[in-house]
Amino acid sequence: METVWWKLTLALLMLAVSTLAKAPRSCHMEDFIQAVKQVEDEESGSGSEPAAVLRRLRRAAGLNDAFIQHFLPDAALSPDLDADLLGYVRTAVPHGLLGETQEQGVVLTPDGTTVALQPLLLGMEARLLSRTPGRPRGLYQLTLARDLGAALRPGSADAGRFGPDGCWDSLTSPRVFTLSGPASPFTTAQANGAMDGVVLGAEASGRPAGPLRLSSLLTQYYCRGLDARGLDGAPRLISRRRREIFRGMILPPALARQVWRATDLQERLAGRPRTQGGKKKQLMVVKEGLREFVHMFMDCPPIIPRCVWGAEPYRGTPTKLSLPLSFLFIHHTSTPSQPCLTLQQCSADMRSMQRFHQDDRGWDDIGYSFVAGSDGHIYEGRGWHWQGAHTLGHNAVGFGVSFIGDYNASLPTQHAMELVRERLASCAVGGGRLVSNFTLQGHRQVVNTACPGDALYREIQGWEHFGEVQK
Known part of the structure; x- marks a missing residue:
């Protein structure tokens, strides 16, 4: 009886392996x-x-x-x-x-x-x-x-x-x-x-x-x-x-x-x-x-579409931006606090942020226009055409771009910073989405916040287009 059972088990196993081998x-x-x-x-x-x-x-x-x-x-x-x-x-x-x-x-x-x-x-x-x-x-x-x-x-x-x-x-x-x-x-x-x-x-x-x-x-x-x-x-x-x-x-x-x-x-x-x-x-x-x-x-840099990172639909009716805009606001996520290195990890971070912004803060969508991972890609948030919820009082005049991670004591990868500083900015200007003499600012310059972190804020002060707040 035991021999018969083992033969049956072996036959079923071989059938399963054969089926898997022929899976399309x-x-x-x-x-x-x-x-x-x-x-x-x-x-x-x-x-x-x-x-x-x-x-x-x-x-x-x-x-x-x-x-x-x-x-x-x-x-x-x-x-x-x-x-x-x-x-x-x-x-x-x-x-x-x-x-x-x-x-x-x-x-x-x-x-x-x-x-x-x-x-x-x-x-x-x-x-x-x-x-x-x-x-x-x-x-x-x-x-x-x-x-x-x-x-x-x-x-x-x-x-x-x-x-x-x-x-x-x-x-x-x-x-x-x-x-x-x-x-x-x-x-x-x-x-x-x-x-x-x-x-x-x-x-x-x-x-x-x-x-x-x-x-x-x-x-x-x-x-x-x-x-x-x-x-x-x-x-x-x-x-x-x-x-x-x-x-x-x-x-x-x-x-x-x-x-x-x-x-x-x-x-x-x-x-x-x-x-x-x-x-x-x-x-x-x-x-x-x-x-x-x-x-x-x-x-332009490679931009991962919303559908690839698994975005939930926009809640409500989006407000269309009047392009070109005059500002680019730099953020860090703080939470998630660590850089993401793979599509899977960055996508999970994007979904987590979207849930927090929609469910906890009651926003219609993830607040940022774009998000930079450390995997070599920019992730689409609200994109080029829809007003975000990233920089209170300034969402209609600028794009909000955030780096995944906490950058109080350290910097994003050089490649991620170059994607934003050179490629995304050039893409925006060349595509008529930002004016050529746009102003780049850190989130803390216009809102009472520690964002985008001390280390990253010191870094962006040396970037082209960085501008102080007008008194």
Whole structure:
């Protein structure tokens, strides 16, 4: 009887393991990395090299149109994947829109941002296949330039050229990504994937000859944690740094030339005559349109939307701000008293603050306009357009930005302070949300409070735009 019981138990256990093994993968970067590892494990020798793995993934995803073939080898020569993996790749990699609101071919990364896989993979393959220093053939055309050309066509700006971001149905097992506004020709996820394709392609091709697994590179880039120093002590190559790394890799005039070349190539491949009007005139048009891209994805910091950190709805009717504003008020949270280093920790802190502000203080929402974590991100509070409850008597004239932590005796991370001092302020001015000669003040300058803490208040007195209270 005991033997029968053990056999039954073993059978049930094997069935459970088998069921778990066949559980469908989600749209999380960690699940995609596991799929990449499966491709690598199926091969040995040259078949597991990054370029070969990327080529197999491209074939499985059906990314083989004339524009791609102009730069990359015909993927039809690659061997097939098994049925389950093939089905996953065909669903997960090709980028596109489902109707007006849902975006496919994107994954959620551990740092909370959403990345399009198609430009990521194409960029890495293009760079690995072109080892000539400084001349990565097809890198920018395949990641950015073709899609940017579509976004900059006449009439494409009617509903906005760039963005929006969006929200996932689940942060633990994401499957459906819904845009937070009208679809544009070039979404935030596309921008993230394109920048990562450029950054990781350069990293992979620049490493010394030797064994390199694509899954390991992706894990190092997307899944690294942070220590107590936050991004101040983090490795250079980490997804939270994508914007700052990308800014150092290409200048806007060079990107404009790549867009023009991609548009011209598409016309030639389609058998149409070259665009009329002259290269110089067309470049001027592209450069003008690229200003919005540079502002949105190179000047502005990464901002985690409310839906990602788990915000509760606004209670009541929000008051719309009259932009641009004249002040930027600096706060610290005091409670939570410790810096947050991960998306999960920072999100929990945001939810805790929102509960306190709504339930204990009776406010309609979290009071701050934005909140800076030590994980490399700015968190959206009431945002750019809605009046906050951060600086009594001054909420209609300025944005309130708080650093998570108590900064009476210590300072936030240098990276977090730079995000606010340089990137968020520049983003606000460039987007017409703050006047160019805005005044930056600490909370204590206009309200009887110890905020933003003695150490942080001493620090911001040296920041550009700091201003004393007018008597």
